[in-house]
Amino acid sequence: MSDIKTRADLEQLVRRFYEKAMQDAVIGFLFTDVANLDLASHAPVIADFWEMVLLGGTAYRQNPIPVHLALNRQSPLTADHFDRWLTLWKETVDELFTGNTAEQAKIRALSIATVMQTKIYNDR
Numbered sequence: 001m002s003d004i005k006t007r008a009d010l011e012q013l014v015r016r017f018y019e020k021a022m023q024d025a026v027i028g029f030l031f032t033d034v035a036n037l038d039l040a041s042h043a044p045v046i047a048d049f050w051e052m053v054l055l056g057g058t059a060y061r062q063n064p065i066p067v068h069l070a071l072n073r074q075s076p077l078t079a080d081h082f083d084r085w086l087t088l089w090k091e092t093v094d095e096l097f098t099g100n101t102a103e104q105a106k107i108r109a110l111s112i113a114t115v116m117q118t119k120i121y122n123d124r
């Protein structure tokens with residue numbers, strides 16, 4: 001196993017994560033029923049996001065927080081949902097990659113999820 005190094009690595013990671021997340025008993029419905037997510041158009045945006053966070057990419061120019069505040073207004077996002085999201089993300093990173101950037105992918109997800117949950121809590 002090697003580290004996350006390229007855009008192709010991130011696309012693989014994102015695809016595998018959403019495969020699991022969309023079928024998941026705890027959070028799957030948020031993607032499939034609440035957001036009606038079109039994975040084909042969503043996956044490249046998420047890969048842009050992680051390319052910015054981990055590899056210094058510049059394609060992602062949005063702020064993911066408002067998207068999740070809107071989602072939370074449609075269907076409340078709970079601490080259990082975030083825990084499950086993070087567990088699946090960590091599992092997927094560990095299944096595919098090892099190294100400093102892979103560790104960063106997990107650490108950054110945790111810190112972003114923490115900020116997101118704080119904003120959601122304050123939005124209630």
Ligand code: HEM
Nearest residue numbers: 027030031035046049062064067077081082085109112113
């Ligand atoms: C309970 C946890 C989460 C759920 C259920 C969730 C679900 C979703 C959904 C349904 C969308 C698509 C919204 C739309 O376009 O209509 C989305 C977008 C996105 N999510 Fe999450 N998410 C969660 C946590 C996170 C976390 C922790 C991160 C980052 C570490 C993240 C990063 C993103 C990004 C970058 C987008 C794209 C936003 C954009 O369009 O610019 N999500 N999420």
